[in-house]
Amino acid sequence: MNRFLLKQQLADFFSEDIGYGDITSNAIFKDEQGEGVFVAKAPGVFCGEEIINAVKELYPELGFTLFVRDGESFSAGKTLLKVKGPVTCILSTERVILNLVQRLSGIAAMTHEAVSRTAGTQVKISDTRKTTPGLRMLEKYAVRCGGGINHRFGLDDAFLIKDNHIARAGSVTTAIKKAKQAGGHMVKIEVEVENTDQVKEAVAAEADVIMLDNCGPQQAADWCKMIPSHITVEISGGVTISQIEAFTQTGADVISIGALTHSAGSVDISLDILVKERTSYV
Incomplete structure (x- = not known):
């Protein structure tokens, strides 16, 4: 704070x-x-x-x-x-x-x-940048008070390569390569993936964090098996409170939920x- x-x-x-x-x-x-x-x-x-x-x-x-x-x-x-x-x-x-x-x-x-829905697991609940303009610091603090963790506070915190970045760059590999060239050793690179080929690319390009976007629990579990344990796996994209328990069984490390700040x-x-x-x- x-x-x-x-x-x-x-x-x-x-x-x-x-x-x-x-x-x-x-x-x-x-x-x-x-x-x-x-x-x-x-x-x-x-x-x-x-x-x-x-x-x-x-x-x-x-x-x-x-x-x-x-x-x-x-x-x-x-x-x-x-x-x-x-x-x-x-x-x-x-x-x-x-x-x-x-x-x-x-x-x-x-x-x-x-957070209560993750009991007995190592999965963390995270917020997103979907906060009220001007209240981000306070709303993210509230997430911590509830037992959650914070995602990046802004665009300058960490690299997060999303679908539009990938589409414009031409591939996951190219986007990650350019981020590595621009960033220092203290800044992590996360990439959002939407299919099996992108998961493979992100692993090969040595992303620090892979975000499995808009997928169901079974698809997430299948993709998690393809990702080495040293890479953090985040599940995101429309996850509801009622779905959390199913996603905790996929092998992911973090579940990020925009609704914590935009719909509470x-x-x-x-x-x-x-x-x-x-x-x-x-």
Whole structure:
């Protein structure tokens, strides 16, 4: 997590929402102090600790108490955190905090469910670059909170030779050769394959990672038998949660799922301002 970038992002998000001031809260509450609690209305896996820590730096007048940590599961009715400070500040920051924590906790929960389907195997669940523009760092962090791993963060992380690269280059072999010539020893080369001939080419050209794209479990298992153990095998392309267990039996090392970040639902969480002091929390 790049905490400097996160702080900058949050400042922009708050600026977008607050503008020149929360006229409703400022008119009603003036200098009143208060407390509020963020309560889960549905189960999930928490992802928001880093956000709260950054909010503390931007709004030192707010005090937060966390009752869950990143990566912890929670049930409906659970009090996730408590906030104390100026009521106007609590209410003006509420929406940005909720939007992010709800979104990220949903991603973490979906990832946790996907990872649970790999129990008893060495297969890892990975995300993709199918993230919300501007939120990639946070959404990929949420995947980690759910027990998954991250694929490349951007086009500059690693070589990933896809179908259009291969079509334009003329062959898998040519594309890998050019990538090897351009890249340094620290940068891995992954190639996406769609048929048996491409699998053979990728192995012969010594790709570091071979992605089996848009294939069923049986086809994947057949191709995995052709790939030496020192080459990492990734399965990708429309894999659903219900298919994970079948794919874990193919011999692949990684299953990447774009839906973790592009289709996860948000967890319902609300902020309740306390009218009188609570003495205990769920």
